[in-house]
Amino acid sequence: MEDRKFAPIDENQGGTAIASEPKRLRKRTKTFTDVMLSVQDLHVSFKTFGGEVQALRGVSFNLYKGETLAIVGESGCGKSVTANTIMGLIPKPAGRIKNGKVLFKGKDLTKLDKSEMRKVQGVDISMIFQDPMTALNPTLKIGEQLTEGLRTHQKVSKAEAREKAIKLLEVVGIPNPEERMKQYPHQFSGGMRQRIVIAIALICEPELLIADEPTTALDVTIQAQILELFEEIQERTGVSIILITHDLGVVAKIADRIAVMYAGKVIEIGDKREVFYTPQHPYTNGLLASVPRLDLKEEELQPIEGTPPDLFSPPNGCPFTARCPFAMEVCERVYPATTGLSETHAVDCWLQDERAKQVIGHN
Amino acid sequence: MVSHQQNVQVPDEWFKPIGKDAEKAESVVRPSLSYWKDAWRRLRKNKLAMGGLVFLIVLTLFAIFAPILSPHNIETTQYANQNLPPSSKHWFGTDDKGWDVFTRTWHGARVSLFVGVAAALIDFFIGIIYGGISGYKGGRTDTVMMRIIEILYGLPHLLVVILLMVIMGPSLTTIIVALTITGWVGMARIVRGQVLQIKNYEFVTASKSFGARTPRIIRKNLLPNTMGPIIVQMTLTVPSAIFAEAFLSFIGLGIQAPVASWGVMANDALPVILSGHWWRLFFPAFFISMTMFAFNVLGDGMQDALDPKLRG
């Protein structure tokens, strides 16, 4: 998308701007220029008993070095599939990449064979899973689970690997790391386990960290600690992070940019502030309106009515049409083109069309 | 976000609001069938399981009618007809007493099916009462009842059955009694597990708050939701009971001639390995195996159909 000229953002344009700026929602100070990962027109389908599910229907975005990109959306919108595709974890033969590229530092990961992909997995790109209670193998000591990746990919001695693992456990905040190395996952609390999972992901010093709902399964207080750990790690190592979540609170805390997914497509992408304050897609709007906030009364919470479309036979037009308060005939018929609103902000919505603005304006 | 429709000409009149259509948004969800209908639909797709079901239906019909319709006498020894190979008169040949193996096979089917189904049904009743109470009451009742089960589970079942059969003497009743004395434990465990899993579901709490009494909760809410694994367990109890009966017959604890089970027939026919009267062994052995096979594939199919989560 970097080659596209985006029109400057119009501050008065539609969308409900959120009133007060939360403390953590800082103005972005860093600017990111080096593209590390470029996902281009990715289509992924799964064969199931009921037919073919088109999980991803043309997903494109860039990830810059050192930034945190949040991918948000309802469950089933394709955010986890996106993560798994980048990571090379699409189960075959049920899942298939039908089209598109995943360029990691210029190399198309979708073209790699299994053994080439293994040299990327855990080394260049690591993944953190949703539920720390199940992500660790219950029958192996955590020391082994920590060091095995390192020992597979790099020529290091057992002692060296151990030393590195212990240091890393310290970094992620596990007390008594030497003793803890000998213990099994069930001997740790959920928050501790997630720290271990993070340590495992970091052991080969990857350049990209994909975190799939890393805090969803945790208590709120632990969530905050884990998010702080992410920030700390990013500051320390400069790792890029893709954060998959449906929790806008998490996004507000640590994301630099936000991609909103709906029914297998990225429908809006932009700088965190842009997406939060001037959301352009009615779905993004709805998403933001459905988040409970301390500064609003409870009855003002607005759920988005209806359910996402069936991805066995996705609609031709915009998939949000049936739930959209601004739906027009055109939305049903044709999928909207991407409209650039700023250097960073872009949206797929017919409301951006001049003709639509008149219609909405009359209402 | 690829703009593949950028060049599409869109007429102006398409830009009029049609409003949100929440009903439509809901309607795209695929139709939901009832649990049983859905299970039946899945089972019907499983050809092997349906084959098993058809086989069992045919087998049952034959077991009911074939002995009635058969012209052959299997009560008095007929030395003239000893060990005849299969022919148009004796489809499955005859045995050393001159009895028609075809007729005996269906008598055997009656015994085997009766033992299997009776054992499964009795297991079911005991298991559902014991397991249901244990799981529903919970607390100390549950602990004590489960401790008993734990000990009973440790008993070597077939040995206890042998012991009981030796003491009580072989007969249809004693086989069923012996098999159920040891067999209900597995069913009770499954029922308890199901009940425990389900009893904390919100709808049970809901009916409790409406003042529904315990038996009503069990009958109306728990039972329909626990049936899946229990039906599967029953389906799989039948072949194991048939096997146990055949096994007992084989070690000399079977129901004796003329209305003998398949196991007894096979046991009686053992010396034929050397004499070459293969049909005497083949038919009972074939039907034991086929019946067990049919029940096993049907049970597996039902497991898949009733619990699609477990589907591999």
Add this chain to the structure above:
Amino acid sequence: MAIYIVKRFFMMIATILIIATLTFFLMHSIPGSPFDEERTSNPTIQANLEKFYKLDQPTHVQYAHYLKSIATFDFGPSIKKPNESVNKLLARGFPISFELGMVTILVAVISGITLGTFAALRHNGIIDYAAMAFAVVGISVPNFVLATVLIQQVAVNWNLLPPATWSSPLHMILPTLALATGPTAIIARLTRSSMLEVLTQDYMKMARAKGLSPMRIVLRHALRNALMPIVTIMGTMLAGILTGTFVIEKIFAIPGMGKYFVESINNRDYPVIMGSTVFYSAFLVFMLFLVDIVYGFLDPRIKLHRKEGDA
């Protein structure tokens, strides 16, 4: 762990006690006691019985004495053969039965796990279908049917292998095959389903995300977890194999304990039936105890469970 073992140990003792008691009272409930003098035609036998069962004493003394005998591994005399006792039969027959059982388990475990693992890894592939077809047939065909078919075809018709006895490794092939097929099928099915479940676990995905070799992922991460359920069914499996030895030994004329046991059933040698049942039960319960301990070592979570119990 120690408390776990002690607890299992006492459960084992309790189970054996129940079986011994059950046996004792069942034996006494036989109409026309098996110890009636009319039944025993031989004075030596009568003397043996009197001595072992203390028939002149009241029932509770008999019971106490019986339990004491069992505790000292004395399982009583034979009613039919004057110079036989369960202990003598065991000494002769059990080593052979044990060998048959052990070889069978070894074959069943190795081939079952291999088959199940490959089936799961090639889920819905040809290997999977073939393995599962084998498994459902293997479960459905009773071992005595398989045994007779094997003798008829392999030994008699094709003359490839000896049809009976247990005198050389070659002789062992058919009985082992007949006895091991069922357990192999059960283990294969269980391994497959448990493997399929393990393969969908998050920690498997994580192992793949680490870029580990497929070999390591299967052997180190999947198999150990997938084998847990196999260990838990080993108890019932052992019981099945043990009772299976009865018919297999009968069919193949193997002079093991099973053959004597079936003999004693056929000629209603009650004391031998009782003695063997108690011995076999005790043996099985002991094996179950061992299996539980092995499970405790395999699954680290059990140890924690104990520690929590201690605290």
